[in-house]
Amino acid sequence: MLRRLFFVLAGVAVVFGVKAVAGEADDSYQSARNCYNELKQDATAQKYRENWEKCIDQFETVSKKFRKSERGADALYSLGRLYEELAFNSKNQADWFRAKKMYASFATQHPRDTKADDAYFRMACIEWERFHDKAGAKKNLLRVMKFYKESDTAGRAAKYLESVEAGVVPVETVPEAAPAGKESPRVIAVGGREVKYVIVIDPGHGGADTGAIGPFGTHEKDVVLSISKKLALQIEKKMKNVRVYLTRNDDRTLELDDRVKFANAKKADIFVSIHANAAPSKKQSGVQTYFLNNATDEAAERLAAQENKNSNRKVSDLDKIIATMLQNASTEESRVLAEKVHLNLVNGLTRKYTGISDKKVRSALFYVLVGVKCPSVLVETSYVSNPKEEKRLGSEKYQSLIAESISDGIIQHLRTAGGVAINI
Numbered sequence: 001m002l003r004r005l006f007f008v009l010a011g012v013a014v015v016f017g018v019k020a021v022a023g024e025a026d027d028s029y030q031s032a033r034n035c036y037n038e039l040k041q042d043a044t045a046q047k048y049r050e051n052w053e054k055c056i057d058q059f060e061t062v063s064k065k066f067r068k069s070e071r072g073a074d075a076l077y078s079l080g081r082l083y084e085e086l087a088f089n090s091k092n093q094a095d096w097f098r099a100k101k102m103y104a105s106f107a108t109q110h111p112r113d114t115k116a117d118d119a120y121f122r123m124a125c126i127e128w129e130r131f132h133d134k135a136g137a138k139k140n141l142l143r144v145m146k147f148y149k150e151s152d153t154a155g156r157a158a159k160y161l162e163s164v165e166a167g168v169v170p171v172e173t174v175p176e177a178a179p180a181g182k183e184s185p186r187v188i189a190v191g192g193r194e195v196k197y198v199i200v201i202d203p204g205h206g207g208a209d210t211g212a213i214g215p216f217g218t219h220e221k222d223v224v225l226s227i228s229k230k231l232a233l234q235i236e237k238k239m240k241n242v243r244v245y246l247t248r249n250d251d252r253t254l255e256l257d258d259r260v261k262f263a264n265a266k267k268a269d270i271f272v273s274i275h276a277n278a279a280p281s282k283k284q285s286g287v288q289t290y291f292l293n294n295a296t297d298e299a300a301e302r303l304a305a306q307e308n309k310n311s312n313r314k315v316s317d318l319d320k321i322i323a324t325m326l327q328n329a330s331t332e333e334s335r336v337l338a339e340k341v342h343l344n345l346v347n348g349l350t351r352k353y354t355g356i357s358d359k360k361v362r363s364a365l366f367y368v369l370v371g372v373k374c375p376s377v378l379v380e381t382s383y384v385s386n387p388k389e390e391k392r393l394g395s396e397k398y399q400s401l402i403a404e405s406i407s408d409g410i411i412q413h414l415r416t417a418g419g420v421a422i423n424i
Contacts, residue, residue, distance in 0.1 A: 024066075025062065025065075025066040025069045025070075025071040025072065026071060028058075028061065028062045028065070028066070028071070029062050029066075029071040029074060029075055031058060032055060032058035032059045032061075032062055032075065032078070035054060035055040035058050036055045036059075036078075036082065039051055039052070039055055043332075046089065047089075049086070049090065052082065052086045052089075055082060056079065056082050056083070056086075059075045059076075059078050059079050059082065060075075060079060062075035063075040063076040063079060067109075073106065073109070073110045073113055073115075076102060076105060076106045076109070076110075077102075077103075077106045077110075077113075077115050077118075077119060079102040079106075080099050080100075080102035080103040080106060080119065080122065081099075081122075083095050083096075083098040083099035083102055084096070084099035084122065084126070087099055087130075093130070096126055096130045096131070099122075099126060100123050100126045100127065103119040103120070103122050103123045103126075104119075104123060106119045107119040107120050107123070111147075116148065117144050117147075117148035117151045117153040117154070117157075118153055120140045120141075120143045120144045120148075120157075121140070121141070121144050121153050121156065121157055121160070123136075123140045124136075124137040124138075124139075124140040124141045124144075124157070124160065124164075125137075125160070127140065128160075128164055134164060134167075137164050138161065138164055138165075141157045141158075141160060141161045141164065142157075142161070144157040145157050145158055145161070159347055159351070162347070162351065163347060168350075196241040196242065197239075197241070197242045197243075197269045197270070197414055198242075198243050198244075198245070198266050198267055198268050198269050198270075199235060199242060199243070199244045199245070199268065199269065199270045199271075199272070199410065200244075200245045200246075200247065200262065200263040200266055200268040200270070200271045200272070201228045201231055201232055201244060201245070201246050201247070201272050201273075201274065202228070202246075202247040202248075202259050202263070202271065202272065202273040202274065203221070203224045203225040203227075203228035203229075203246060203247065203248055203274055204220065204221070204224050204273055204274060204275040204276075205220055205221040205224065205275075206221045206225065206248050206251055206252055206253055206254050207221075207251060207252045207253030207254070208253045209221065209253055211224070211275070211276065211384075212276060212277070212278030212384045212385060213384070214384040214385060214386075214387070214390035214393075215282065215385070215387050215390060216387065216390055216391070218384055218390050218393060218394055220275065220276040220278070220384050221251065222251070223276050223381075223384065223393045223394065223399070224274040224275055224276055224381070225248070225250075225251065226399055227274055227381060227399045227402055227403055228246055228274045229246070229249075230399055230400055230402075230403035231272075231274070231402075231403040231406055231407055232244040232246060233403075234403050234404050234406075234407035235407045235410060235411070238407060238411055239411060239414075245262070245266050245268075247259045247262050247263070257371075259273075260371045260372050263372050263373075263374070263376075264371070264372065264373050268372070268373075268374045269374050269375075269414075270337065270374060270375055270376070270410060270413070270414070271372045271374055271375070271376035271377075272341070272376070272377055272378075272379060272406065272410065273376070273377070273378040273379070274379055274381065274406075275378060275379065275380050275381065276380065276381055276382060276383070276384040276393055277380035277381075277382065277383045277384070277385070278383060278384055278385040279383060279385050279386075280385075281385075282385060282386055282387060283386070284383050284385065284386060285355070285357050285382070285383050285386045285388070285389050286356070286357030286358065286359040286382070286383065287342070287345055287346055287349065287356065287357070287358065287359055287379075287380065287381065287382060288342075288359035288360065288361075288362060288379075288380040289338045289339075289341055289342035289345070289361050289362075289377055289378070289379050289380070290338065290361070290362055290363060290377060290378040290379075290380070291331070291334035291335050291337070291338040291361070291363055291376070291377050291378075292331065292334060292363065292376065333375040334375045334376055334377060335361070335363075336375070336413065337375045337376075337377050337409075337410070337413045338361045338377040339361050340409040340410075340412050340413045341377055341379060341406055341409030341410060341413070342360070342361045342379075342409070343409065344405045344406065344408040344409035344412065345379065345381075345402065345405040345406055345409065346358045347405070348401055348402075348404060348405030348408070349401060349402070349405065352401055353392065353398070355388070359380075375413075379406060381393065381402050382398075382402075
C-alpha cells in the first residue's frame with residue numbers, strides 16, 4: 001500500500017514539475033518576444049547592434065534551456081529570423097551565415113515541426129541570394145518539395161527553384177518578420193464580422209482622367225479597374241478574416257486626395273495602387289513597383305510627374321510632407337511590401353510569358369501614396385504604350401495572372417508581418 005502511494009505521489013510530482021517547466025518556458029519566451037517587439041517599435045534602437053544582440057541572447061537562452069520543449073523550438077527558429085533581419089540591416093555576411101546556421105539547427109532538431117519547411121526554404125533563399133550557392137539552394141528547395149509536399153511552402157519552393165535554375169537572383173528581400181510563435185492579431189469588426197486585415201486597392205485614374213492610352217486605343221483606367229477587381233477576388237478567395245475595398249468600382253473621376261482619405265477612413269493595413277505604365281518610345285516594356293520616397297532617377301521623376309499632374313498640391317508642400325514621412329516606420333515596411341509584390345509579379349508573369357522586363361523596385365514621390373497611414377505601394381503592371389504589352393493587358397488571362405501574382409505578394413507580406421500567421 002505504501003509502495004503504491006509512493007508511486008502515485010511521484011507521478012503527481014512529475015506532472016507538476018513538467019507544468020512548472022512549461023510555464024517557465026512560456027514566460028522566458030514571451031520575455032524574448034517582448035524584447036523584439038520593443039525593438040521593432042524603435043527605429044533608432046534598430047541602428048545599434050547591441051540592441052539586436054540583447055534580444056538574440058534571450059532567444060538563445062530559451063533555445064538552450066528548454067531545448068526539448070515547444071518554446072525551445074520556437075526560440076531556435078526565431079534566432080534564424082532575427083539574425084536574418086539583423087543581416088539585412090548590418091550588411092554583414094557573417095550574420096547571414098549565422099541565420100543559415102540557426103535554420104539548419106532548427107530543421108535538423110525539429111524535422112516534424114510545422115516550421116521545418118519554412119526553415120529549409122529560408123536557408124535556400126540565403127544560399128542563393130546572399131552566397132550565390134546554386135547547389136545548396138537547390139538541395140534545400142528539393143527537400144521542401146519532397147518531404148513537405150503537402151505544405152504551402154512546397155509550391156513557393158517550386159516557383160523559387162525555377163528562378164534558381166534560370167540563374168535569376170530575385171530583388172533583394174527583407175527577411176520574414178521575427179520571431180516565430182503565436183501572438184494575438186489585431187481583430188476589428190467590419191460589416192458585422194471580425195477581420196484581421198483591411199486592404200484597399202486603388203484602380204488608378206478613372207472617369208475624365210483616362211490615364212495613358214495605348215496605340216490601339218486601350219485606356220489605362222479600364223485595364224487597371226479590371227485588374228483591381230480580379231485582385232480583390234483573389235485576396236478574398238485565398239485569405240480568411242480579410243476585408244478588401246476598392247477606391248472606385250466603376251468608371252468615375254476620383255481625386256488623388258480622396259483616394260488617400262478613403263484608405264485612412266477604412267483603417268487600411270495595406271494600400272495598393274494599380275497602374276499601367278507609358279513611355280514616349282513604344283519599345284519600352286516591363287514591370288515596376290514603387291514605394292513612397294525620394295525619386296531614385298530621372299525616369300522615376302518623370303513618371304511621378306505624369307501620375308501627379310491632376311493633383312492640386314504644390315511640389316513644395318509635398319516635399320515638406322515627405323520630410324516627415326521618411327521618419328515613419330511605414331516607409332520601410334512599404335519597401336518590404338513592394339519587394340514581395342514585385343518579386344511575385346515578375347516571377348508569375350515570367351513563367352507564362354516571354355520577354356517580361358524586370359524594371360525593379362524603385363521609389364518616387366507619388367501623391368496618391370502621400371498621407372496613407374499604412375504600408376503602401378504603386379504597381380505599374382506593364383506598358384500600355386507598348387503594342388505587345390497593350391494587347392496582353394487587354395487579355396483576361398494576362399490580367400488574372402497579374403492579379404494572382406500581386407495577391408501572392410500581399411499575402412506573403414501579411415503572413416509574416418509581426419509574426420502573425422494568416423489563415424489561408
